[in-house]
Amino acid sequence: MGHDWLIGVLLFIAMYKWEILLTILSSLSQEEARSISENVTWRLRKKFQDGKFSVGYSRFLGYDKGEDGNLAINEEHAKTVRLIFGLFIEGMTACRIAKELTSRGILTVTGQEKWNAATIKGVLANEKYTGCARIQKTFTPDFLTKKAVKNCGQVPSYFVEQSHPAIIEPAVFEMVQREMERRTKEGRRYSGVSIFSGKIKCGECGGYFGAKVWYSTDKYRRVIYRCNNKYDGKKCQTPHVTEEEIKAAFVTAFNRLVTERAGASCASEEIAANARLVRQTLCDTTDLEQEKASLQQELAVLVEMT
Template sequence: MDGNMGIRTITKIEANPALFSRTADNRKLKVAAYCRVSTDEEDQLNSLETQMKYYTGKISENSAWTFAGIYADEGISGTSVDKRKEFMRLMRDCQKGKVDYILTKSTTRFARNTVDSLTWVRKLRAIGVGVMFEEQNLDSLKAENETFIGFYSVMAQSESESISGNVKWGVRKRMKNGTYKVRFDLLGYSVDKDGNPYIVPAEAEAVRTIFKMFLDSASLLQLQQYLEGNGFKTPRGNSVWQRSVISYMLKNEKYVGDVLYQKTYRRDCISKKVLRNNGELTRYLISNNHPAIIDRETFNLVQLEIARRSNKRKKSDKGLTELGKYSGKYALTDLLVCGCCGGAYKRTCKNETDKKVYYWRCINRIDHGTTACRDSFGIEEKKLHSAILRCLSKMMSDREEVVRLIQSNLQYGESGNAATLDVYNLENQIAQLNEDMTIFMDRAASTGGDVDKYEAELKKMFEQLTALRNLLETAKSQAAQSETVNNEVARLTALLMEADLNFSEFDDVTIRRIVECIQVNTDKHILVTLKGGLQGEELI
């Protein structure tokens, strides 16, 4: 015998009394009842109370039974067991030996999903727990009854599908004639006792502010900080705003007084999975349905800005995807380009004599050195800001003349053939994005890696593609005129003609609104291009 072997011992593990009692002779069955109503209306709740009283009495009156409780779900559909807390609690108690037998009114009360019904009946029968369906007089412990239980479960599911179909028909009929009531759980709106929306002035002002801030380059994070910092609650009463909620607000047509019906739909009444309607079902747009908070011009500009930000190209080839990240903090992140290699510039920090000094440097030079960009150079931020301000001051010395030039350049490029140019640009962006998606999918298939990350990026790219296609559809329908471009011209003109507009201090919002691009040339000059094509040059 191995000298290292321990002493052989025997440990007694007591049986679970609750499970052991199921096999004992002359035992009393622990009987429970399951009740469910599908709505929380008063007559349904009265029906539930009646069921509970009936089963409490019935179980208590039987001397061979022990009352194991009533499990009741209120206002819950029977098409899925996952959301029925009491049903799932009953199943767990059965598995723990707390319940030996279940009484329920009918197969429709137990489950309206054939798969769920048969799955749980079989699981319970495997551990010796039976279900009595009183209306059909079926005991699940009898194997010959399974066929009938399955038959009645199919009928229950078919009934649910029929009811669901009738409800959908009624809903779509009301959508078609514009009488369907939608929820207005949006910042800026509330509803009266008849369900009609009205504007909440203080909240509406906040909504206008975030739309303006977004056009003035603010990121979703900055909009979140504004809402939380000013104490605005979410539609659900939370103090913390999710950026996805703010993004939804910026895209919501209700703010211009319209309602778009059937933006989403449920795949079926069993899974209840909600899908975005990308054209699978008819949509109905009700224009001027209620008072607007945002004018259509501003709303359209915001949609274009969303698409522009979503379609940003990456600045560094070290990124996983072809998509770039929008920065709402520094205007130069999106505007500054290298005159040597054409790459973007990046803000960097350097510690000098106990203080931080910020520089802007070519990303290609940072990532790959002089082999990728030989002649670019870093610029100290303060010097760069000063050069830009000097250049803009010179260019704006005759402001009215500059405004006329910008207007004429923009309108020459857009007027008469504005929608055609928009369509051309959007088609190019869509083609490029399709090509990027193909390359990305090939890379994902060949390299493996984090599948979830690849799927998330693909989903983001698909959402951008959908947004661009929607914009393309809009541009085609407005081929004879382009209100959006004209509004942008008017907006830019108004900004340039403001009396207090000056270039004594660097302001990211102003720079982003009037400057199209700033090129850093190797001869230590910057070339500033305003929106509309007007250019100016300045020594750094």
Template structure:
């Protein structure tokens, strides 16, 4: 959204660019992803693909896309199999190249960076029953590595390990302690599934290796529709959540 490509050059589409600017402004003014979604749908603003319903994951990607400040990260994906044309996310398997001022910017670098800081700040917050917001008091979990990485993207609480109906799952601490109503959008994760995901996206051999994950992953944010693996080298990997992947 906001650009079209002509003769290998990125051209700003002003009407769409104004929508992108409004989305950034709403977030910095204090709106949540859900509130921005409701605003866009209420104004009958369609997505870049013409959909009337916005996903919060799409809004989140707009905030994280460096192209809106005029820069480009090259080689985000690579062709793993040339015969069938299968592509994979590049999380260290190949070189990546960051190009500044590669095309006209829609968002200033200052505004873009402020949004990144605000996203990180909100992750460290916990929303209490009386409506106040306080810093998260996440405690170090020496027994389980995932207990130090999994963070609820909605309320900022850490995730806790539980065994339910013979399955090991991870669930938002706010939801466990205060009920579903206090964090209705948090997803419960199946432990085997999240380890498989980390093995495929972070570990070079495709198998879950706790030491590799410990060295490469800073945190994992869990939202209603997707999770985001935040690596220590500043790479971010988004994984869509479906019912068969949840606990």
């Protein structure tokens, strides 16, 4: 028993040394991980500078890995990509496009039957469908957490033109990006259900009219528009209007606009003609030239007489 305290001290010293050893080994391991991460990052960025990049082919709709290792168009999937862009340009939302593809029985790139809006938005925003590639959209600032964050200028990014065959024309892609931005600014007001959705503003409360369907399952089916605040806290009292009334009002307003513009065009032409007449009248020096010639002749006669 007399040596128990000595054994305890030795065990304590051993444990203390073991903790120090673990700390040292952990530090060495962390430095090694940092070194490996820096080397990998350097190689990747050098690859990016050379315009080289890689993608997850198994999850990239529209492309396969070609024999040369580059992107090659998968014509069957490319039809789906073109359809997505076409439906969006026609006015559909990402959510509605997803439902449309699902209802048509078109499978996702991973073979799933159901599409979702996030996938559609990813397709619409992917510049690689134009044959170009923006490289290093994200980066990993911490080699320990390995969490990728969006690159907002912290590290260089690269844009490679004509790096692979295009599925979507660049002009079409740019048009889609502008339309996506416009819809984002409109927020929840935008809907692809009707061309009038998000366009009719309530004159009483400032809210927007939305489409509602009455008697959707029988022959008396009607589409009406009413203020979205009608049954909210504001309880807007503005009456609803039918789709036929809106169409008639639109046609009337459009015809009036065309007529007014035509009238304005005629008025502009008349004003321009009057301006030309005034300019011609003010700048016509024929009479002055004749009077000048007459005076010069009289002056010449007087000179001869003297």
